[in-house]
Amino acid sequence: MYRYDEFDHQLVADRVSQFRGQVERRVSGALTEDQFKPLRLMNGVYLQLHAYMLRVAIPYGTLRSEQMRMLAHIARKYDRGYSHFTTRQNIQYNWPALDKIPDLLDELATVEMHAIQTSGNCIRNVTSDQYAGAIADEVEDPRIISEIIRQWSTFHPEFTYLPRKFKIAVTGHENDRAAIKLHDIGIVVKQNSAGEIGYEVHVGGGQGRTPFVAKKMTDFVPKEKLLAYLEAVMRVYNMLGRRDNSYKARIKILVHETGQEEMQRLVEAEFAKIDASDMLTVPQEEIDRISAYFAPPAFETLPAESETFTQAQAADADVARFVRANVVAHKQAGYAIVNISLKPIGGVPGDATDTQMDVIADLAENHSLDEVRVTHEQNLVLPHVKLDDVKAVYDALAAHELATANLGLISDQIACPGLDYCNLANARSIPLAQEISERFADLDRQYDIGELKIKISGCINACGHHHVGHIGILGVDKKGTEFYQISLGGAADENAAIGQITGRAFTEEDIVDAIETVVTTYTDLRADGERFIDTYNRLGMAPFKERLYD
Amino acid sequence: MAQHAAKGARFQAVTANRLSDGEVVYWSADNRWVEGFTEAEIADGADAADALLARAMPADFEAHVLEPYLFEVLEDGSFYKPASVRETIRAAGPTVRLDLGKQAGA
Amino acid sequence: MTELNLVIDGAAAKNIWHYLDDDAPLTDAPSIITLTRLKAEADSLASRTAPLGVILHADGLGKTDQGEDVRELAPYIDQLALVALHFPIYRNGRGYSAARVLRQEFNFAGELRATGDVLYDQWAMMNRCGINAFELADNVSLETFQTALGELSGAYQPAADATRGALWARSGK
Numbered sequence: 001m002y003r004y005d006e007f008d009h010q011l012v013a014d015r016v017s018q019f020r021g022q023v024e025r026r027v028s029g030a031l032t033e034d035q036f037k038p039l040r041l042m043n044g045v046y047l048q049l050h051a052y053m054l055r056v057a058i059p060y061g062t063l064r065s066e067q068m069r070m071l072a073h074i075a076r077k078y079d080r081g082y083s084h085f086t087t088r089q090n091i092q093y094n095w096p097a098l099d100k101i102p103d104l105l106d107e108l109a110t111v112e113m114h115a116i117q118t119s120g121n122c123i124r125n126v127t128s129d130q131y132a133g134a135i136a137d138e139v140e141d142p143r144i145i146s147e148i149i150r151q152w153s154t155f156h157p158e159f160t161y162l163p164r165k166f167k168i169a170v171t172g173h174e175n176d177r178a179a180i181k182l183h184d185i186g187i188v189v190k191q192n193s194a195g196e197i198g199y200e201v202h203v204g205g206g207q208g209r210t211p212f213v214a215k216k217m218t219d220f221v222p223k224e225k226l227l228a229y230l231e232a233v234m235r236v237y238n239m240l241g242r243r244d245n246s247y248k249a250r251i252k253i254l255v256h257e258t259g260q261e262e263m264q265r266l267v268e269a270e271f272a273k274i275d276a277s278d279m280l281t282v283p284q285e286e287i288d289r290i291s292a293y294f295a296p297p298a299f300e301t302l303p304a305e306s307e308t309f310t311q312a313q314a315a316d317a318d319v320a321r322f323v324r325a326n327v328v329a330h331k332q333a334g335y336a337i338v339n340i341s342l343k344p345i346g347g348v349p350g351d352a353t354d355t356q357m358d359v360i361a362d363l364a365e366n367h368s369l370d371e372v373r374v375t376h377e378q379n380l381v382l383p384h385v386k387l388d389d390v391k392a393v394y395d396a397l398a399a400h401e402l403a404t405a406n407l408g409l410i411s412d413q414i415a416c417p418g419l420d421y422c423n424l425a426n427a428r429s430i431p432l433a434q435e436i437s438e439r440f441a442d443l444d445r446q447y448d449i450g451e452l453k454i455k456i457s458g459c460i461n462a463c464g465h466h467h468v469g470h471i472g473i474l475g476v477d478k479k480g481t482e483f484y485q486i487s488l489g490g491a492a493d494e495n496a497a498i499g500q501i502t503g504r505a506f507t508e509e510d511i512v513d514a515i516e517t518v519v520t521t522y523t524d525l526r527a528d529g530e531r532f533i534d535t536y537n538r539l540g541m542a543p544f545k546e547r548l549y550d
Numbered sequence: 551m552a553q554h555a556a557k558g559a560r561f562q563a564v565t566a567n568r569l570s571d572g573e574v575v576y577w578s579a580d581n582r583w584v585e586g587f588t589e590a591e592i593a594d595g596a597d598a599a600d601a602l603l604a605r606a607m608p609a610d611f612e613a614h615v616l617e618p619y620l621f622e623v624l625e626d627g628s629f630y631k632p633a634s635v636r637e638t639i640r641a642a643g644p645t646v647r648l649d650l651g652k653q654a655g656a
Numbered sequence: 657m658t659e660l661n662l663v664i665d666g667a668a669a670k671n672i673w674h675y676l677d678d679d680a681p682l683t684d685a686p687s688i689i690t691l692t693r694l695k696a697e698a699d700s701l702a703s704r705t706a707p708l709g710v711i712l713h714a715d716g717l718g719k720t721d722q723g724e725d726v727r728e729l730a731p732y733i734d735q736l737a738l739v740a741l742h743f744p745i746y747r748n749g750r751g752y753s754a755a756r757v758l759r760q761e762f763n764f765a766g767e768l769r770a771t772g773d774v775l776y777d778q779w780a781m782m783n784r785c786g787i788n789a790f791e792l793a794d795n796v797s798l799e800t801f802q803t804a805l806g807e808l809s810g811a812y813q814p815a816a817d818a819t820r821g822a823l824w825a826r827s828g829k
Contacts, residue, residue, distance in 0.1 A: 005826070007810055007822045007825075007826070008822075010810075011808060011809065011810055013805060014808045014809050017807075017809070018808065021807075022777070026569075027569065027570070027613075029610070029612070031615050032612060033612050033616055033617070035775060035777075036745075038746075038747060039777055047567055047616055047617075048572070048638065049574070049575060049636070049640050050572070050573075050643060050644070050651050050741065051567075051571065051572035051573065052571070052572040059813055078813075080650055095650075096571055097570060097571035097572070098569065098571060099570050099571070121747070121749075148823065151812040151813075151823055152813045152823060154809060154812050155781075155811060155812065157752065157780075157782075157784035157785050157811070157812055157815045158749075158752045158753055158756055158779040158781075158785055158815060159749075159752075160749065160752075160781050161746070161747055161748065161749025161752065161778070162749060163779075186630060225811075231777055235753050235756075235757075238749060238750060238752065238753045239723075239725075239726075239750060239753045240722065243715070243723075243747075243748055243750070252823065260737045273761055275759065279814050280813075281815065282823055282824075283823075283824060283827045283829045284825075285827035285829075286823050286824070286826055286827050286829075289826065289827070348646055348647075381568075381678070405618075419635060419636060419639060420639060420644035420645055420646050420647075426633075428635075428639075428644045428645065428646075430644075431645060431646055434646070436611055443654065475633075478632060479638075480634040480635060481635070482635060519582060
């Protein structure tokens with residue numbers, strides 16, 4: 001994992017001290033709220049319904065155990081004993097006091113963490129594949145270029161007051177777990193025929209009021225030139241992006257209104273100018289320095305099979321189910337990737353208590369080569385667990401309600417905080433996720449239903465990714481009452497697609513029944529081996545609509 | 551933002567979030583910000599509501615709170631309650647965490 | 657006109673320039689005209705020897721939102737001693753890109769001035785993008801300005817200033 005050098009440390013310290021000054025100027029009256037707001041946002045501080053909310057960056061979703069322990073400590077000391085993992089691999093605290101946030105940030109800085117650019121109209125935290133460095137058949141660990149992008153985009157003087165927020169995601173694997181096509185810029189690590197590493201770049205994806213799948217801008221940018229290419233995209237956007245209407249200000253609208261070919265032409269022209277100056281060509285020594293941090297950790301040489309692991313599954317059906325749903329093959333013989341579901345039946349998706357975070361930190365330290373990952377589906381991952389240790393890890397997780405064996409299943413839902421916390425929401429999301437997970441609580445039924453991604457947003461901003469849920473649910477407000485609209489057929493992976501709305505919205509009382517109707521329509525109509533999304537793609541909307549509304 | 555004062559609402563109150571910690575506060579009859587909805591001053595009619603909001607926003611209001619606004623309340627027997635789900639949740643706390651927010655002390 | 661609180665290259669400076677309305681007569685006094693006028697009167701301006709500046713608006717002046725295109729200045733760049741970048745509101749950051757294009761694509765060496773809604777927390781970023789002159793509010797001291805510029809001790813990336821950026825500096829590039 002990347003470690004800060006003195007420069008990184010100093011810059012974060014400068015930023016905390018700068019923010020402390022900004023908070024003091026706000027409290028003293030030297031700054032109006034209108035002037036302070038963009039400054040607090042660029043430091044991750046929102047105002048929500050009940051309190052401030054602080055979003056802390058977890059670059060490309062990777063944490064060391066001491067960092068997870070610090071996140072737990074902050075939940076205890078500055079918040080109310082819990083926190084929330086988000087769809088951008090970040091963590092949010094729901095109750096910090098404004099005047100204590102500078103102290104909180106000082107503590108975070110001791111473990112090389114911060115809240116820089118986790119909000120505001122700037123380049124946000126770079127996200128990536130939670131299985132980076134652990135999964136087989138990766139072109140290259142995507143965290144290498146993610147870290148280079150993180151540094152380049154931090155306090156970028158030209159791109160701090162963009163028309164709107166800007167999100168970048170990177171995958172190094174053909175199976176996209178980072179939803180890169182739903183980002184302002186999505187990057188796929190590629191290898192060309194000469195064996196060189198470079199990047200395929202997609203631009204203009206996004207959700208919100210007007211969802212778009214990103215358009216491919218280029219097949220291959222050489223590694224050392226990616227920053228020049230990104231700076232070109234950003235400059236075109238900063239100069240031409242709309243600022244008259246915040247709903248039309250994202251780069252997806254610029255790409256849509258400009259057209260893919262013209263956008264490519266504009267970016268290429270800008271890229272040629274920047275590239276000619278050579279000023280953004282990253283030195284090979286620096287690429288090597290950063291790459292070294294992501295070299296494979298010290299794996300032991302182990303047999304591919306583990307007797308302990310096999311026996312644990314044979315002896316305990318719960319372990320077997322956990323392995324079946326949550327454990328994924330590792331590239332290194334004798335190791336496994338262990339997913340920790342933050343979606344217990346009836347729980348709040350993405351929430352973890354301080355105690356749970358401490359337990360996970362200990363497991364990472366003792367059983368996962370010190371690493372934890374955060375997924376955009378609001379779960380956690382222990383990326384490097386020995387097969388021999390899986391049972392012990394399972395037992396520790398189970399003792400703290402962290403062993404729900406539902407990864408990728410119907411109860412593994414994404415949900416935004418919704419109207420229980422959020423200032424923008426029109427409807428609650430969490431209670432609906434809880435009711436759905438209770439309705440489908442029986443794990444055997446969940447296994448029978450198979451892979452099914454439900455994603456719930458409490459408003460059109462789509463933080464709960466409803467557009468790309470196999471089943472998406474959008475909360476809407478009609479005269480102060482909550483209603484829920486269903487969409488079907490969305491996908492956030494390499495086959496990204498925007499879901500289609502089924503029809504009129506359902507009341508709070510009827511929505512869970514409606515979801516069950518959709519699910520039984522699928523189970524009635526599926527062909528052998530078909531997942532929900534396959535059946536939907538084969539049959540289309542009609543049979544689902546018929547059952548829902550007739 | 552959703553579900554603020556509805557046009558034609560009869561009863562309204564003024565709410566904001568406190569600058570120091572973001573706590574939900576209401577403007578009270580004795581001209582100060584208070585934490586409990588039950589102490590909020592209720593304006594009857596549009597003119598009274600405008601006057602109430604004006605009193606809650608003296609020149610230095612930003613030194614104490616963020617974004618004061620009017621919201622609709624309804625008569626509930628001899629009491630009042632917020633009209634919208636949003637303001638009901640602000641007045642109580644998250645519906646999924648009854649141990650947190652104002653409802654926790656109740 | 658009232659005295660501007662002006663900082664150029666980090667020092668207090670006296671303003672010699674006048675912003676000129678499109679219908680005001682152009683004299684030999686150092687004058688900042690609009691892009692519209694610059695284009696309309698290009699022929700007669702070609703022979704002007706007195707200092708000439710132009711103001712570039714980042715918003716659409718009520719028509720479109722695109723703002724004025726900095727690259728429209730290309731044919732006139734050698735005639736210009738000053739470009740004023742107008743920030744209609746601090747949140748509109750189009751001027752940061754305009755500044756970099758002027759400095760790094762056009763190699764513009766004249767005065768690059770920030771005007772409009774130009775606040776404490778933006779000065780350092782503007783400075784890095786090549787803006788060297790700032791019209792400050794009357795109550796802002798030079799000391800305050802210098803404090804703002806020094807809040808961050810370094811940078812990761814190159815821009816239009818001398819800072820190379822840590823991604824390069826670490827390997828001595």
